[in-house]
Amino acid sequence: MADTSSKPDHFEVRVLRQDGPQASSYWERHRVRYEPDMNVISVLQRIASQSQTVDGKEVSPVAWECNCLEEVCGACTMVVNGRVRQACTALVDRLMAEQESDIELQPMSKFPVQRDLVVERRRMFRGLEKSKAWVTVDTYGPMGAGPRISQTEQENNYPLSQCMSCGCCLEACPQYTKVELVQGDSESDDAFAERQDSTFDGEFVGAHAISQVMLFNGHPIAKNDANERLDSLMAPGGIQVCGNAQNCVAVCPKEIPLTTSIARAGRATTVRAITKFFG
Amino acid sequence: MATKLSAPFLVRHEFLLRRLHSLSGLVPVGAYMVVHLITNATIWSGAGTFQRAVNQIHSLGPVLPLVEWAFIFLPILFHGLYGIVIIRSGLPNNGSYSYFTNIRYTLQRASGLIAFLFIMWHVFHMHGWIHNSQWREFIEGIGGKFFPFNAATTATDAIQASFLIRAAYFVGVVACVFHLANGIWTMGITWGLWTTPEAQRKANCVAGSIGAVLLGIGLLAWAGFALRSSDSDAERALENKIIDARIEAGQITEGEAKHKRVPTEKKRSSADVGETVLGET
Numbered sequence: 001m002a003d004t005s006s007k008p009d010h011f012e013v014r015v016l017r018q019d020g021p022q023a024s025s026y027w028e029r030h031r032v033r034y035e036p037d038m039n040v041i042s043v044l045q046r047i048a049s050q051s052q053t054v055d056g057k058e059v060s061p062v063a064w065e066c067n068c069l070e071e072v073c074g075a076c077t078m079v080v081n082g083r084v085r086q087a088c089t090a091l092v093d094r095l096m097a098e099q100e101s102d103i104e105l106q107p108m109s110k111f112p113v114q115r116d117l118v119v120e121r122r123r124m125f126r127g128l129e130k131s132k133a134w135v136t137v138d139t140y141g142p143m144g145a146g147p148r149i150s151q152t153e154q155e156n157n158y159p160l161s162q163c164m165s166c167g168c169c170l171e172a173c174p175q176y177t178k179v180e181l182v183q184g185d186s187e188s189d190d191a192f193a194e195r196q197d198s199t200f201d202g203e204f205v206g207a208h209a210i211s212q213v214m215l216f217n218g219h220p221i222a223k224n225d226a227n228e229r230l231d232s233l234m235a236p237g238g239i240q241v242c243g244n245a246q247n248c249v250a251v252c253p254k255e256i257p258l259t260t261s262i263a264r265a266g267r268a269t270t271v272r273a274i275t276k277f278f279g
Numbered sequence: 280m281a282t283k284l285s286a287p288f289l290v291r292h293e294f295l296l297r298r299l300h301s302l303s304g305l306v307p308v309g310a311y312m313v314v315h316l317i318t319n320a321t322i323w324s325g326a327g328t329f330q331r332a333v334n335q336i337h338s339l340g341p342v343l344p345l346v347e348w349a350f351i352f353l354p355i356l357f358h359g360l361y362g363i364v365i366i367r368s369g370l371p372n373n374g375s376y377s378y379f380t381n382i383r384y385t386l387q388r389a390s391g392l393i394a395f396l397f398i399m400w401h402v403f404h405m406h407g408w409i410h411n412s413q414w415r416e417f418i419e420g421i422g423g424k425f426f427p428f429n430a431a432t433t434a435t436d437a438i439q440a441s442f443l444i445r446a447a448y449f450v451g452v453v454a455c456v457f458h459l460a461n462g463i464w465t466m467g468i469t470w471g472l473w474t475t476p477e478a479q480r481k482a483n484c485v486a487g488s489i490g491a492v493l494l495g496i497g498l499l500a501w502a503g504f505a506l507r508s509s510d511s512d513a514e515r516a517l518e519n520k521i522i523d524a525r526i527e528a529g530q531i532t533e534g535e536a537k538h539k540r541v542p543t544e545k546k547r548s549s550a551d552v553g554e555t556v557l558g559e560t
Contacts, residue, residue: 082375172376174369174384202290236290240297243369244465245384247376259468260475267471273294 007034011092012054012102013043015062018113021120022182025113028062029054029102040080040087040095040105041066044117064117071253074166078117079106084171084251087117108171112180123179124165126200127209131232135222147220160215160261162254169207169248169258175241176204204241205233207248211261217268230265230272239265289364296361301462301469303358307350309459313493316452319500322507326431326514330521333430337539344410352402359395366392383461390458397451404444405437412538428540429518432511438504445505452497460490515541 010031018025030047031054041064048061066076069088076087081095081104095103111119128134137143149157170176179199183192213229216222233239239262248258289296318336322329339346371385402408407415407423415423424437438448464486467473473482522540525531 172372174371174381177368177370202286234294236286236293238294240294240469241368242469243365243384243387244380244468245378246380247372247378250376250378250380257476259479263468263471263474263479265471266469267474269294270298270470273298 007036007093007096009034011096013047014102014104015047015116016104016106017062017116018107019115021112021114022180028059030062034092036093038092040078040090040092040103041069041076043092043103044087044105062117063115072164074164077108077166077168077171079108079171080104082106084108084168086166086253089253108167110171110173110176110178111167112178121165121167122196123200123203124167124170124206124208126197127205128165128212129197130201130205130235131209131213132225132229133209133212133216135216135219136225137221149220153218157215157218159254159256160211160218163208163211163215163256164254165208166253167208168251168253172247172251173204173206174245174247175243176206179203200237202236204237205239207242207258207262210239210242210265211256211258214261214264214268227272230269233265234269234273239269242266297365298469300358300361300365301466303354304459304462305466307354308358309462311351312455312459316493316497316500320496320503322431322434322503323499326509327517327521329431330428330518333427334521334525337427340535355395355398359391359398362388362391362395387458387461387465390454390461393450393454394458397447397454400447401451405434410538426539426541428522428536429515431509432515432518433541435504435507435509435511448501448505449498452501453494456490456494456497460486460493463489 010033013030013032015028015030016025017028030050030052032043032046032050035042044062044064051059051061053059064076064078064087066088067073068075071086071089074086077084078087079085080087080090081099087105092103105117107113107117108119111121111123114120181192181196181199183189187195210233213233217226217229242262244259246259248262249256252258318332319329321332337343366388369384369388371381371388373381373385403418403422405423405425407418424433426433438444464479464483467482467486468479473479519540522531522536526533526536
């Protein structure tokens with residue numbers, strides 16, 4: 001356990017705030033009383049209850065998102081001390097051991113900020129839509145027992161199924177760059193959503209979706225759509241944009257073998273491209 | 280996911296272009312570079328051996344420019360220019376994520392850019408880009424310094440002209456070799472040859488070994504021109520003897536030789552200066 005006797009009474013937290021979409025961002029310092037076994041979520045709760053900066057200035061509470069508090073939902077993903085991760089499993093004692101100075105919190109930089117640490121991850125879900133990351137079942141009727149899955153297949157697929165769409169792999173990827181569109185004054189919500197989706201489709205889909213393609217293409221029923229998924233990976237913004245920096249696999253909180261998925265998808269699209277070309 | 284026909288060419292054919300870019304880096308560009316470095320390293324066997332190697336390449340005669348453009352210049356131009364498109368599509372983040380593979384991501388782009396600029400200049404410096412006598416006259420002094428029938432002496436003179444040129448060739452060779460070796464590794468992932476971390480680790484050893492051997496050959500070739508001290512008068516005389524013998528044997532014509540040897544008025548210019556100075560003292 002961390003040695004609490006050497007811990008300070010208080011510590012400072014630097015938060016990169018933003019009042020709304022497209023607003024300019026600014027740093028704000030907060031002082032938080034040290035308690036044992038804090039995580040960044042509890043730090044943010046203290047900051048919200050104080051609503052006061054180190055200078056004693058009254059401010060609105062810092063906004064953030066969270067749900068499960070056990071690293072399975074991905075909602076509280078943010079950049080903690082320069083590295084993307086979930087706030088719920090970012091433990092203050094560990095952070096202090098890693099880095100003596102203050103804790104620094106920033107929103108993810110690859111997605112449009114809605115407010116403070118809350119970002120809009122619509123593009124991620126568009127990526128899953130684009131690559132048909134689901135099992136197509138065209139009936140509600142009973143279909144009987146499913147096909148048997150070998151132990152090896154199961155062991156290959158299970159890790160990929162752990163993806164919680166948190167976006168860490170995309171935040172750390174040098175090939176995944178931010179796309180932020182602004183809704184026009186006369187533009188309807190639907191029209192804006194459509195414009196966003198068609199823009200996202202031309203941009204890099206990222207490691208998470210590529211890995212989901214490999215998951216569903218390995219599923220006995222979902223693999224009926226295997227070629228369509230591979231075609232989506234060969235469309236603009238597909239697997240070819242990957243630059244092999246391999247940051248995705250290094251930052252993935254679920255330790256999903258993303259670079260293995262990428263290389264397997266590379267192999268599958270190679271075969272698919274040759275088959276399509278020669279018929 | 281039908282791609283809109285209105286999308287720009289580079290976007291519509293992104294998959295094909297990226298794969299061609301990956302392939303062209305190995306064949307023909309990378310393969311050519313390996314042959315080129317090995318050929319150049321033969322300089323250590325003497326000007327005569329190197330001349331024979333060059334003559335073999337030039338025995339293609341009038342087809343040579345066609346081969347050069349189809350298999351060397353155009354693939355390099357494609358690989359380099361599309362490489363710039365790729366570099367512009369990413370945003371390195373080594374400050375936040377200093378993983379080894381991420382550093383190599385950035386180095387691959389940096390070395391690619393250096394290699395492309397170096398190769399463009401190198402082809403200008405030695406070859407002059409195009410075979411045209413007026414153009415060659417125009418660029419005299421800065422480009423087109425290599426005369427294939429006086430291969431060893433003209434290449435040595437060109438590279439030993441200054442410290443800056445020697446250094447440029449050193450940096451260029453190192454960048455090219457790193458780019459190829461690292462490129463072989465990433466290429467295997469792109470095409471799906473090595474998929475698991477274990478396979479990628481082994482492939483990394485193989486690519487690293489290829490790189491190390493190639494760096495040895497490359498630096499040997501570099502030293503052969505940039506550092507080797509030689510009796511340039513004797514080498515030039517040997518080269519000229521080979522030319523005369525080949526004309527005598529009917530392998531080449533006087534006319535052909537005229538374009539590919541050091542022009543008569545300039546012949547031994549640097550050596551002449553040296554002799555005059557010696558004569559005066």
